[in-house]
Amino acid sequence: MSAQQEFAADVLVVGGGPAATWAALDAARAGADVVLADKGYCGTSGSTAAGGTGVWYVDPEPALREAAMASREALGGHLADRRWMARVLDQTYVNMNELAESRSYPFPTGPDGRQLRTGLQGPEYMRRMRIRVRRAGVRILDHSPVTELLTAADGSVAGAAGQRRQAGHPFLVRAGAVVLATGGCAFLSKALGTNTNTGDGALYAAEVGAELSGMEFSNAYGIAPEHTSVTKTAFYSYASFSTGDGAALEGAASQGGRSVIARSLLAGEKVYCRLDRADEAARRAMRLAQPNFFLTFDRLGIDPFTDRFAVTLLAEGTVRGTGGIRIAGDDCRTTVPGLYAAGDAATREEICGGFTGGGSHNAAWAMSSGTWAGRGAAGYARALGPGAHRRVLAPAGRAGLRPTAAPGGRPGGDAREIVAAVQRQVLPYDKNYLRHGDGLTGALSVLDDTWARLRAGLRATGTDAVRARQAAALTANARWMYRSALARTESRGMARRLDHPGQDPAQHHRIASGGLDEVWTRPLARTATEAAA
Template identity: 75%
Template sequence: MTLELTTDVLVVGGGPAATWAALKAAEEGAAVVLADKGYCGTSGATASVGTGVWYVPPEPDAREAAMASREALGGYLADRRWMARVLDETYERVNELADAKYPFPVGPDGTSLRNGLQGPEYMRRQRIRVRRAGVTILDHSPVTELLTSFDGAVAGAAGHQRQADRPFRVRAGAVVLATGGCAFLSKAFGCNVNTGDGALFAAEAGAELSGMEFSNSYGIAPEHTSVTKTAFYNYATFYRADGSVLEGAGSQRGRSVIARTLLSEKVFCKLDLADEAAQKAMRLAQPNFFLTFDRLGVNPFTDPFAVTLLAEGTVRGTGGIRIVDDGCATTVPGLYAAGDAATRELICGGFTGGGSHNAAWAISSGSWSGRAAARFARSIGRGARRVQAAGGAGLRPAGRSSDVDIAEAVRTVQAEVLPYDKNYLRHGDVLRDALGVLDGVWESLRSVESAGIASVPARQAAAMVAHARWMYTSALVRNESRGMAKRLDHPELDPSQHHRITSGGLDRVWARPEVAA
């Protein structure tokens, strides 16, 4: 039997952005339901590790330095007004965490150090706060599609509860998509719930995306492991297989050097630039990073170990659902986006938000979207609306249904987006060939009919294919190298392309320069 719920605000997701959205919507007096693909408080990229936070006290010089530090790297596509808003909101919300007794470490001078969070403890406390706020949490309840009213507004969502093995449907006055980005099941730590579902749902409802070319983010990880805490490699020296130093690999743009080298040989490194104090601080900040080394009897500060690169796509990239106002509304009435599901170009431009900027964006956009969604829901009231299901590919066939091997479809997508020489070291000819393959996979998924728990992997596959097509179509429109969007066939920055690129579409994907409002 289907679980039927009615609420003011439905939040889809269970990470930082989702929990902040739920909290702030509840504070506005809204009834809130949160539906998480996993177990809220433990699933997602943040819950598995620690993260820095873009937390800067309101001192003019410090704020100016914080905003200026990443502008050039991002190709000057960030927006100072949004940067300032995020810094203000993050400062307030992190201080709220401190008031709620989050155990921030204390520095030598006795001051609370609030520029980092331990993911497991942070998310454990967020779950407790959400429950205390009266939010209904649906764990292990992946959403598979949005519901829309007949005037085009979003009116809820439907999905399937894994443990109860039953479908569910939530009618809502507004929906916040905080489902994270897309890492294409690359096995990057904590990211296998991040398959881009929210962007697919949004596009099916008619929303646009932005910055999808800024999606070729790869994290460094010890070979055969999944922990991509790239900041620690600032202390690394990288070596070729013959023991010689790999020049340029340790620079700010060193991952391209590593990627090129990995195409033909192994790359090794040692964290030999970290002094004793730094080593102690690293172990305290990211204990998970060292678990594998300790089990293998490897000292990463003195022993060389092989590294690889794992695709993190739009989890650590900046592309996502386009937002159109200060409350993180999308182009579809009643639909809001937050965290990694939304574009982060507004504060990062075209360069990765890494941990700290993305963490601040999750806190801020989650808070803004939750408040705005609650106000929108209040404005339309609790009256019953006729709704229709918006889901397509992997769920309802466009024509005659046919059997498609979903696992094989995923492997085909991964073959086009995970290799360094396709996605990281991009070339127009390679992108066009990849799009031909991806278009074929999409067409096959449009013939799939699924129900129950089988709909979850089918929809994940559709979301990953859609993501890859938006990424590569946008990358072809940007005929230059800006931020992380590098083109081997267009290696220079072109001043005439100082604009963002919006994209969308499903059967026919499109991308074009953003039209100024």
């Protein structure tokens, strides 16, 4: 194996999507020396780079802001925080205007001549963010997945280690602070752009003692044309759904329609769709907003507005759900000193409560939380001074790297087998989407055993360590999800229980989780703004 390459920086940003690039940009603008390490190629990897997205961009008029904040409060079980909502709306407004006024993004204009700043084409957005980050002096390490965090003697996070895939050697970054912007966890479901979203950041955070929150809000499934990966679900609000014989599938087009689709698919019935409720103006607007959505149809010779096509559901987990690393301050610090979180790696309960924010809220959260985490990490590193790079470092990674069993002990299986075992428990609709306590308990029993096996016996080095750590991250995320779902004995937001269909006022709180060998959950006290809601 080649010798390890070492770097030193004030701030290390792990990830390469919008949250990561905004964090790196704002840390650099705050005077920090920044390294960004991406599992893929920064600017092309992740769910945003694969398509377009709306953005929660609202003019600062009181009535408009009030309507924007109120729009999802009930859907999210009244777990969102108005103060955080207002902060995100403010920061998103600033960041989007900056993109426009600096000509960093070519916003289209509407019929009235005003720029339309409520959406972004992912490929162009991320291409330009990469350029901005490089011009700010950030050192980008492409194809360099981090495999573990490094800690100082006082337990604070002081860097990370990983593998430079194309260069073929390990690397280590000594840093004053670390921002985890690694995205959520979609369990390798093949949803478009999510193959890098394996929940790594949550695993690394938990290994150093950080907490998570809202992991029960993780049963998001996106509608996709059968045998494709494009889960751009917003356009299905224009759809009519039907069964194989052409009969209307009642309830499939409603707000809770995915449960109807899931039940039909579980029964072995095909579900068909046609976007026939869109008028000509809407059709033109849809093609402009999401060209990737139509690419598959065009190649297959299907007109989705007039032709029926079969659909399926793909798991999107915490990418479109709201759970993630718990935020402990306005600067997006976690519960561990020196560690910050942004984007889908962090909980989005602050602005969405327990219901998905879709693309728009998540896009706003990514750029806002990235900005705050970058600035916060820069300030933390600056306060440490030059001695930060001289700290003695200890590796924090465990599962997949440093098994507990002696050589020749209990076999841990290989990474592919572990991933398949986890997917069997989290991808099926009747286990994760249509949740029931008995099903959750049974799935957890399998997942706990899977974790015990990999923890005891799975050991990998070099590039194999990347796959092993992804397998460990998938297993850990699944266990936090289901343990949190069992702890919420009600239906609130997207965390619905067939055995507890009603909402319980006594459970109007968030649920924190954490732990690895022993997973724990506990209710979180409500904030003042939540209590007033």
